[in-house]
Each structure stands twice: as structure tokens, then as C-alpha cells.
Amino acid sequence: MKIQILLRKIKNAPKAFKFVWYLYLNKIARFSVLPSLLSVLGIKNFRSYLWRKSGCNVGKDVFIGWDVYYDVGNAKLITIEDEVSITNRAIVFCHRRDLSHYYKGDNYKNVPFIKLPVVIKKGAAVGTAAIIMPGVTIGEGAVVAAGALVTKDVPAWTIVAGCPAKVIKVLEDRTE
Amino acid sequence: MKIQILLRKIKNAPKAFKFVWYLYLNKIARFSVLPSLLSVLGIKNFRSYLWRKSGCNVGKDVFIGWDVYYDVGNAKLITIEDEVSITNRAIVFCHRRDLSHYYKGDNYKNVPFIKLPVVIKKGAAVGTAAIIMPGVTIGEGAVVAAGALVTKDVPAWTIVAGCPAKVIKVLEDRTE
Amino acid sequence: MKIQILLRKIKNAPKAFKFVWYLYLNKIARFSVLPSLLSVLGIKNFRSYLWRKSGCNVGKDVFIGWDVYYDVGNAKLITIEDEVSITNRAIVFCHRRDLSHYYKGDNYKNVPFIKLPVVIKKGAAVGTAAIIMPGVTIGEGAVVAAGALVTKDVPAWTIVAGCPAKVIKVLEDRTE
Numbered sequence: 143m144k145i146q147i148l149l150r151k152i153k154n155a156p157k158a159f160k161f162v163w164y165l166y167l168n169k170i171a172r173f174s175v176l177p178s179l180l181s182v183l184g185i186k187n188f189r190s191y192l193w194r195k196s197g198c199n200v201g202k203d204v205f206i207g208w209d210v211y212y213d214v215g216n217a218k219l220i221t222i223e224d225e226v227s228i229t230n231r232a233i234v235f236c237h238r239r240d241l242s243h244y245y246k247g248d249n250y251k252n253v254p255f256i257k258l259p260v261v262i263k264k265g266a267a268v269g270t271a272a273i274i275m276p277g278v279t280i281g282e283g284a285v286v287a288a289g290a291l292v293t294k295d296v297p298a299w300t301i302v303a304g305c306p307a308k309v310i311k312v313l314e315d316r317t318e
Numbered sequence: 319m320k321i322q323i324l325l326r327k328i329k330n331a332p333k334a335f336k337f338v339w340y341l342y343l344n345k346i347a348r349f350s351v352l353p354s355l356l357s358v359l360g361i362k363n364f365r366s367y368l369w370r371k372s373g374c375n376v377g378k379d380v381f382i383g384w385d386v387y388y389d390v391g392n393a394k395l396i397t398i399e400d401e402v403s404i405t406n407r408a409i410v411f412c413h414r415r416d417l418s419h420y421y422k423g424d425n426y427k428n429v430p431f432i433k434l435p436v437v438i439k440k441g442a443a444v445g446t447a448a449i450i451m452p453g454v455t456i457g458e459g460a461v462v463a464a465g466a467l468v469t470k471d472v473p474a475w476t477i478v479a480g481c482p483a484k485v486i487k488v489l490e491d492r493t494e
Numbered sequence: 495m496k497i498q499i500l501l502r503k504i505k506n507a508p509k510a511f512k513f514v515w516y517l518y519l520n521k522i523a524r525f526s527v528l529p530s531l532l533s534v535l536g537i538k539n540f541r542s543y544l545w546r547k548s549g550c551n552v553g554k555d556v557f558i559g560w561d562v563y564y565d566v567g568n569a570k571l572i573t574i575e576d577e578v579s580i581t582n583r584a585i586v587f588c589h590r591r592d593l594s595h596y597y598k599g600d601n602y603k604n605v606p607f608i609k610l611p612v613v614i615k616k617g618a619a620v621g622t623a624a625i626i627m628p629g630v631t632i633g634e635g636a637v638v639a640a641g642a643l644v645t646k647d648v649p650a651w652t653i654v655a656g657c658p659a660k661v662i663k664v665l666e667d668r669t670e
Contacts, residue, residue: 159534162534233622244637246651247668267426288411351514358514441601492597
């Protein structure tokens, strides 16, 4: 199988080329209409497949919208559990400069990076254009509103919104 | 005419394929330099044409910037009146989960959707990267500032800004 | 050299076509994996090169992430000094409607534009999805947080965040 040989070659290629390949897979997931076309033809979760192929841990029945970017260079730090929804244009980041080591007169480019995992727990939902920062865990069933900037952990069964995101509602038990 | 036959075929194709086709038209409107090239050659409003072809109600002399996404699956719920400006990377959404039916322990994916129209009235302007949520009407001549998250109706002749957007200025009558 | 002839032709073409060409260069800088591939092969700063070719003043050793959009039609108003970092999906704008001339009943499309330069000083960093508005100068070594909307000048050696962006930290001298 030619494709399998190609894939094996890619697997053995240096990490750097892999990164470019993973970027390309993410590009397909973000902008191509192919995932939607496949979905119409009955092949669901093609975006989840592309994310997995480029290193993320992605569970079952995960919905991923268009133009969702994840930290391709640190994809192994990303865990998306079952039944999560990530809507359009959201961003998931796993690295940033450690600004606690940044002083007046320093060269920003020499400030060390910190890499931290992002975990989106079962059934949680990330809204349109929300930004998930490094180290954040989004609890089970939690909802991140559109446009939110999530800098801290989100407790399970809450709704958060704003820049930076704060809890605006704690979900209640069904009383019926 | 081959193109007309193709277009007729598309019109008769199942709704699902139409959705993919509409997504593709939106992709051209968002990322291609073709609309700008046509504009230079004297053919204005190509983006408006693409939006109309994919189901939106778009008036005359509407300016649409690059990478503006609208709710392709619910385009019929979108009305853009004459002389509206929608700047780069704005988002117009017409559906969301009805979180008033979401309780602790529920499966988010079973929460019902609500679909609500978005109306952008005559001469209104939507700023860069603003997000217009379902059900919102933006009043005549109103201005939505860059980066605003519009969750409620915007009164005519006002300027709104922020996340969520609030009125920051009421436009005055000309005194000259 | 065929390419050189083509480039000369483009140089002599009307301003309007140049604009489309510059948009295309920006499109490559924003979405192509080519800059990452070249970077892996040892050719750094390809995005800076594309920005320069389309009119921006870009210094040495500048990092530009994917999907960063600048005001292509007013690129000459943009100055990026040495060692600046501009992260993914940031936006740099140099023109806007002058709303101080906008009154109730006016046609928004007749409101005059103001065009103002944007300067990002040496070693400054612009975070993910931040929006830099016309006329802003970002001081030396300053850091703009992810998702910030920068409407005013950012003092040197400070960190700003929020919509609109405010100083959240003044960087201190090293005491060691």
C-alpha cells in the first residue's frame, strides 16, 4: 500500500518534518470542507481522526468545529475526553513564556517557555472563538461561553464567560 | 449551459450536500483573494453574491470583509439590510444550545438547539472580530466595536463595545 | 529570469492590482505551511519577508505566527522593530472610520476614514488573537496578553490585558 509506506516514512522522519505534517493535518481539519462532506456521507468524526493522527488524545464522539487550532507542536499535552464539543475558531494552547522570569531590560525571546497540559473532561463544551490557555482543565459537563479567555481551571458543571473567564452559573440538579 | 445544469443539479441534491456546497461558497468568500480581484476589475459585492447564493438575505451595497463566517446551516435566518458593513473576521451565529434545559449530570449533546434570526438593519456596522449571537437585531446605523460579543439587541444609532457588548455612546443629532 | 520580469511587471501595475497581490502574499503568510517547512529547512523569517514584500517595515529576527493579519492596504503605516514576537491570529489595523464625525441619520459609509501608523517597538510581544487598533504604539519590551484589544499606547516594559487592554503589571528591574 503506497499510502502506508508514505505514512511509515513520515513516522520515521525527523521531528521537525513531522511538525510541518501535523500542521498540515490541522490545516485540513480547520479549513477544508472535506470533514463536512464525509460527515454527510456517513463518515463522522474525521476532524477527531486528524487531531489524533497529529498527536492529541481525543476520545469518542467528540465534536470539533471549523478553524479550531490546537498547539500542534505540543499536541501530546492535549486530552479531549468523550462527548466533548469544541466549537468554531476556538484555540487550545499548551505553551507560553514564563513571564515570572521576565524583567525590565530582558530579551523576551530568551524568557523560558512553560509547557502545561490541557484537559477537557467528558461532555464539556468550548464556545466559539474561546481561548484555552496552558495548564487549564475544563471540568466534566462544563460550558465555556463564546469569546471567553480561559486562564484558570473550570469547575465541573459550571458555565464560564468573559475575558478572563469567570463562573457565571453553577448548574443545578434536576428537580423533576 | 453546463454551469446552469450543474447549478440545477445542486439545487435538487439533498439538503446535506447543499450544506457542504454552501460551506464551500462561504470558504471562497472568507479566504479567496478573488472578491478583491473582481472588485479591482469593477465587479463589486462578490462576497454579498456568495452569501445570497448560500441562503442569506443580503441587501444592496453591503460591504463584507475577509474571513467573515455566518451560520451556513441556518443562513435563511440571517438578514443583512442595505448599506451594512461587516468587517474582517466577524461571526454571525443563529443557533446555540438552550442552556436553560441543561442540568448537572445531563449529556450536553442532548440539550436542544434554539435557532433564532439575526437581523442587521440598514447602515449598521459590525467591527473586526465581533461575534453576533443568535436572536440579535442590530439597529439602524448602529456600530459594533471591534472584538465585541453581542448577546442582546443593539439599539439604533448607538455604539456598543465589550464582552458582553454594552452601549458606550448614543449618537446625537447633527446640530449644524 | 522569468520571475524577475513578472515581479517588475507587478511593480509597474496599478496600485489596485498590487493590493490584491499583497493580499495574496499575506494569505500565504497566514495559512500556508510553507513558512514552517522553510523554517525546518533552515530558512527562518519567511513570514517577515512576505510582510516586507507587501509594504510593512519589519526589523530583524521578528517572529510572526500563523493567521496574523495586518492592514494590507495601509502596510506602509506598520513598523515592526527588531526581535518582536507576534503570535497567532493577531490583527494589526491602521484605518478606521472617524466616529467623531458620525451623527444620527448619517450614512456610515460616508464617514471619513482616519489612517494612523502602528509601531511595535523592539522586543515587544503581541499575544494570540490580540487586536491592535490604528495609531497604537507598543513600547519596548511590552507584552500584550492573549485576546487583548489594544486601543491606546502601551508603555514600555509593561504587560497589558483585557478588552480594552489595561496595564496589569509593570515589569521590574532585576535585583539579582
